[in-house]
Amino acid sequence: MIEVAGLSKTYGDFAAVVDSTFSVDEGEVFGIVGPNGAGKTTTLKVIAGLVDPTDGDVEVAGFPSDDPEMRRRLGFLPEESPLYEEMTPISYLKFFADLYDVPADVADERIEATLDRLELDHRDRRLGDMSKGMKRKVAIARSLVNDPDVLVYDEPASGLDPVTTNSVLEFTRELRATGKTVVFSAHNLYHVESVCDRVVVMNEGRIVARGSVDGIRERHGETSYRVFTDVAPADAEALSDLGVATEEVGDRFRTAVPTMDAVEAVREAAAAAGGEVVDIRTREPSLEDVFLDIVGRPMPGRYTGDVAAAVDSEAASDSETAGDAETTSDSKTAGGAGTTSDSKTAGGAGTTSDSGAAE
Numbered sequence: 246m247i248e249v250a251g252l253s254k255t256y257g258d259f260a261a262v263v264d265s266t267f268s269v270d271e272g273e274v275f276g277i278v279g280p281n282g283a284g285k286t287t288t289l290k291v292i293a294g295l296v297d298p299t300d301g302d303v304e305v306a307g308f309p310s311d312d313p314e315m316r317r318r319l320g321f322l323p324e325e326s327p328l329y330e331e332m333t334p335i336s337y338l339k340f341f342a343d344l345y346d347v348p349a350d351v352a353d354e355r356i357e358a359t360l361d362r363l364e365l366d367h368r369d370r371r372l373g374d375m376s377k378g379m380k381r382k383v384a385i386a387r388s389l390v391n392d393p394d395v396l397v398y399d400e401p402a403s404g405l406d407p408v409t410t411n412s413v414l415e416f417t418r419e420l421r422a423t424g425k426t427v428v429f430s431a432h433n434l435y436h437v438e439s440v441c442d443r444v445v446v447m448n449e450g451r452i453v454a455r456g457s458v459d460g461i462r463e464r465h466g467e468t469s470y471r472v473f474t475d476v477a478p479a480d481a482e483a484l485s486d487l488g489v490a491t492e493e494v495g496d497r498f499r500t501a502v503p504t505m506d507a508v509e510a511v512r513e514a515a516a517a518a519g520g521e522v523v524d525i526r527t528r529e530p531s532l533e534d535v536f537l538d539i540v541g542r543p544m545p546g547r548y549t550g551d552v553a554a555a556v557d558s559e560a561a562s563d564s565e566t567a568g569d570a571e572t573t574s575d576s577k578t579a580g581g582a583g584t585t586s587d588s589k590t591a592g593g594a595g596t597t598s599d600s601g602a603a604e
């Protein structure tokens with residue numbers, strides 16, 4: 246549905262986007278993720294026909310991005326949505342529907358349905374008096390007045406409160422369910438992870454990773470293990486040579502290790518101290534870890550106080566660190582021990598289905 250081939254955009258001497266190639270399938274939600282200045286907005290604006298590329302080709306639904314027909318089929322949500330402050334949502338949306346020659350009765354029905362779905366209250370309020378979240382919803386509704394096949398959203402949920410963020414992300418999922426194609430940018434990885442079928446990671450104008458979120462995680466991230474023992478492992482020096490460190494967590498000791506060989510070393514060290522391994526948990530890399538690996542710095546704007554934080558704190562109730570991507574449901578067996586329903590254990594350690602919880 247969207248073909249981007251060899252796209253480059255320079256401003257003077259500065260290369261904002263360099264030789265970018267990707268395609269977005271019909272009915273897909275596609276994410277462009279990257280730090281500030283990576284070239285996400287520039288890429289989206291070229292797709293939407295708002296910025297001319299310096300080099301390369303972009304096609305949307307078979308039309309080049311400067312073709313007026315392409316614009317009829319596309320809805321664009323800019324990062325900042327300037328709205329006409331004196332208008333109400335309804336008058337504003339009708340105004341845009343009119344620009345697209347949408348018949349009035351069709352426009353009325355479409356606008357009401359979209360605002361109902363987005364749960365926008367106070368529809369007779371001036372836009373200038375609306376909250377940021379309400380304005381964002383109106384801007385999203387504006388992107389849909391012409392019933393486009395393709396939606397290009399720049400940071401659709403950035404800076405919104407958790408409830409509104411959730412509602413926008415859920416809405417994006419619904420757009421996919423109705424057959425729309427959505428490409429959106431985000432610097433918050435939770436937004437990407439929770440919604441996108443595939444992503445490209447951009448850094449300094451270039452695509453540095455691509456694929457499904459899980460695929461990127463597999464290719465670029467490394468699984469690590471957390472070994473829980475009932476005593477502090479002996480020979481701390483040897484363990485620290487392996488690059489691992491032990492922490493006391495409640496009445497147990499947790500040693501984070503990168504390999505199964507190191508797991509064995511911890512097991513031996515625990516035995517030498519007269520104890521044993523009671524649990525081993527697999528820690529899958531989060532997209533955040535992977536991003537750090539690829540780009541060499543953490544995601545900017547991984548702000549707390551939004552859905553990400555809520556999810557993290559939920560995870561924290563089942564693991565010791567908020568923000569961890571530690572998994573129990575599909576964690577791998579270590580040491581061939583019997584497994585339990587929710588987490589798998591090693592070395593015959595008799596752990597239960599919620600093993601490792603609340604350390």
Ligand SMILES: Nc1ncnc2c1ncn2[C@@H]1O[C@H](COP(=O)(O)OP(=O)(O)OP(=O)(O)O)[C@@H](O)[C@H]1O
Pocket residue numbers: 256259260261279280281282283284285286287288324432
């Ligand atoms: N009109 C312009 N003139 C000059 N430089 C520009 C222009 N537009 C963008 N740039 C530069 O191009 C680079 C990429 O900008 P872009 O807005 O595409 O990044 P982004 O990934 O969307 O960043 P952010 O997450 O901060 O919005 C930045 O260094 C930006 O300063």
